[in-house]
Amino acid sequence: MKDMDFVTLLGLVAGTLTTISFLPQAIKTYKSRSTKDISLEMFGLFTVGVFLWLVYGLYINSLPIILANAVTFVLAFIILVLKLKHG
Amino acid sequence: MKDMDFVTLLGLVAGTLTTISFLPQAIKTYKSRSTKDISLEMFGLFTVGVFLWLVYGLYINSLPIILANAVTFVLAFIILVLKLKHG
Numbered sequence: 692m693k694d695m696d697f698v699t700l701l702g703l704v705a706g707t708l709t710t711i712s713f714l715p716q717a718i719k720t721y722k723s724r725s726t727k728d729i730s731l732e733m734f735g736l737f738t739v740g741v742f743l744w745l746v747y748g749l750y751i752n753s754l755p756i757i758l759a760n761a762v763t764f765v766l767a768f769i770i771l772v773l774k775l776k777h778g
Numbered sequence: 779m780k781d782m783d784f785v786t787l788l789g790l791v792a793g794t795l796t797t798i799s800f801l802p803q804a805i806k807t808y809k810s811r812s813t814k815d816i817s818l819e820m821f822g823l824f825t826v827g828v829f830l831w832l833v834y835g836l837y838i839n840s841l842p843i844i845l846a847n848a849v850t851f852v853l854a855f856i857i858l859v860l861k862l863k864h865g
Contacts (some may be wrong), residue, residue: 708827728815740795
């Protein structure tokens, strides 16, 4: 149980980092409205992939994977929409 | 066992998508040498986070998480280095 808690914590820290990392990009892109250097293919593929990670997390019942990918999905989707809007 | 295989396959597809998504961004950034619209905070936090996901995958013994994050780490690190180089 103690090991389990450490591993869950590790996953939560990992998920927090990869999730919040999309926040500065979303803010930067929203403010600058400049998306020239951002790859449409990256955020298209990434958004679909993160959604599938979310489903995977539900299947294996991993709280860190579920939480992280739910929030990451929203942020990546926002960046994708901004890219589609500003080109 | 059949369910297990489906879930592992789902994770592998998810991991393949989120992992290969970084390839077009890495290629685009390498070719254009233009990183103005890319957030340094995003790729800094993301690279550290993906490394921790890799360790998490080793702990919970999840092949999709291990494979996906090993490759994603390399690609995100390349983009981070290009961002640091070109500003």
